[in-house]
Amino acid sequence: MEYEYLDVEGDIGFVARGKSLEDLFRAASLAMYNAMVDVSRVGKSIYKEIEVSANELDILLHHWLEELLFITDTEGLVFSSFDVEICKNGEFKAKGRAYGEKLNPDLHEIRTAVKAVTYHNLELKPEDDGWKAVVILDV
Numbered sequence: 001m002e003y004e005y006l007d008v009e010g011d012i013g014f015v016a017r018g019k020s021l022e023d024l025f026r027a028a029s030l031a032m033y034n035a036m037v038d039v040s041r042v043g044k045s046i047y048k049e050i051e052v053s054a055n056e057l058d059i060l061l062h063h064w065l066e067e068l069l070f071i072t073d074t075e076g077l078v079f080s081s082f083d084v085e086i087c088k089n090g091e092f093k094a095k096g097r098a099y100g101e102k103l104n105p106d107l108h109e110i111r112t113a114v115k116a117v118t119y120h121n122l123e124l125k126p127e128d129d130g131w132k133a134v135v136i137l138d139v
Contacts (some may be wrong), residue, residue, distance in 0.1 A: 001014040001017075002016070002017050002027055003015065003017070003027045003030065003031035003034075004026065005031070005035070006134075008136060010139075011118070011136050011137060011138055011139055012035045012112060012114070012136070012137040012139055013054070013121070013134065013135065013136045013137070014028070014031040014134075014135055014137075015033070015132065015133070015134050016028040016031050016059070016132070016133045016135065017130060017131065017132050017133075018130050019044075019108070019129065019130040019131075020130065020131070021057070021086045021131055022084050022085060022086055023130065023131075024061075024124070024130070024131040024132070024133055025031070025061060025064055025082070025084045025086065025094060025096075026082045026084060027042075028061060028064075028065060028135055029064070029065065029068060029079065029084075029098070030080075030082070031081045031135070032065055032068070032069070032117070032135070032137060033068075033078060033079055033080065033100075034108070034111075034113065035111060035112050035114060035139075036072075036078065036111055036112055036113070036114055037078050037103070037108045037109060037110055037111060038108065038109040038111070039078075039079075039080040039108075040080075041107060041108055041109065042079065042080035042100050042101060042108060043080070043100070043101045044080060044081050044099035044101070045100075045101045045128055046077060046099070046100055046101055046102070047097045047098065047099045047100075048071050048075075048077065048079075048097065048098050048100075049065050049095075049096075049097055050064065050068065050071075050094070050095070050096055050097065050098055051082075051093065051094070051095045052064050052067050052093070052094050053091050053092060053093045053094075054091060054092055055091050055092070056092070057124045058093055058122050058123060058124040058133070060086070060092045060093075061094075061116060061122075061124050061133055061135070062070055062117055062119065062122060062135075063094075064084070064094050065117040065135065066116070066117050068098055068133060069114060069116070069117060071098070072103075075116050076102055076103050077100050077101065077102060077103065078100050078101065078102075078108060079098040079099060079100035079101045080099065080100055080117050081098075081099040082096060082098050083096045083097045083098070083099075084096035112139050113139060114137045114138070114139055115137075115138045115139060116138040117135060117136075117137060117138075118135075118136045118137065118138050120135065120136045121134055122135060122136070123134055
């Protein structure tokens, strides 16, 4: 499970990789939150249940990240750890938990405000040793 940031003018982009789809979703979630705050300083005292579905895997990842961002925007929570299971029963479903705590500017190093997860250049595909995704965040 890993990620690296891309040089994208005016936005933040990243490539996430994982040996499994679940690893990939965890890596992408960490990449998004580490762009917003220093996730190493985010505790795990609160968890939120997440469940999304889509007909395509790249759209499923988009929905997953957008749901996390919605919780951050509406409840003021930031996350640092993620459990996720992905299955296909007609359509793809991602179900899991995000662990974190209330955003506290005195405790958390705030880096960037992410407005949205874009569809621009969104990509999710298998590789020889797992899965790869490219995601662009609107900041």
